[in-house]
Amino acid sequence: MKIAIGCDHGGFQLKQEIIKHLENKNLEVKDFGTYSEESCDYPDIALAVGENVVNKECDLGILICGTGIGISIAANKVPGVRAALCSDTFSAHATRQHNNANILALGQRVVGPGLALDIVDTFLDAHFEGDRHLKRINKISEIENKYNK
Ligand code: RB5
Numbered sequence: 001m002k003i004a005i006g007c008d009h010g011g012f013q014l015k016q017e018i019i020k021h022l023e024n025k026n027l028e029v030k031d032f033g034t035y036s037e038e039s040c041d042y043p044d045i046a047l048a049v050g051e052n053v054v055n056k057e058c059d060l061g062i063l064i065c066g067t068g069i070g071i072s073i074a075a076n077k078v079p080g081v082r083a084a085l086c087s088d089t090f091s092a093h094a095t096r097q098h099n100n101a102n103i104l105a106l107g108q109r110v111v112g113p114g115l116a117l118d119i120v121d122t123f124l125d126a127h128f129e130g131d132r133h134l135k136r137i138n139k140i141s142e143i144e145n146k147y148n149k
Helices: 009-024 042-054 069-075 089-099 113-125 132-147
Strands: 002-007 028-031 060-065 083-085 103-107
Touching: 002 009, 002 042, 009 028, 009 060, 009 103, 009 113, 042 060, 042 069, 042 103, 060 069, 060 113, 069 083, 069 103, 083 089, 089 113, 089 132, 103 113
Parallel strands: 002 028, 002 060, 060 103, 083 103
Antiparallel strands: none
16 A cells, blocks of 8 residues: 655654654555655645545555644645544544545644554555445535536
């Protein structure tokens, strides 16, 4: 499994922890930055990771900012991205199963590193259930199509 990852300055420390964790599990990680705690704009990173995931260069994405909010809002503007901001493992599991979320968003200032790694593992291990949920995912795409003409 190939994972695209990115953050702004508010998520830099957690991104580094997550990369180490994923590489220890022998997962391939593509790092879209940012590469220091110097201030930067989270929409730039959200766009890069979002496009990479939608273009199927990586299987799933992980985005981190201070709260996880700005970077998930920005990523969800890329058609085909379903970014889910999770601060607990139940949501991380459910959003893969029900929403077929393709990007996990985390807030470094919200969750500690231990919980964040559990959320990451839960997200990566869960699978979309399809069936009745597919119809709803398709309706999300219809909303995108309506406004992307
Ligand atoms: C950066 O200070 C902060 O605004 C950003 O990381 C994020 O929390 C935005 O939603």
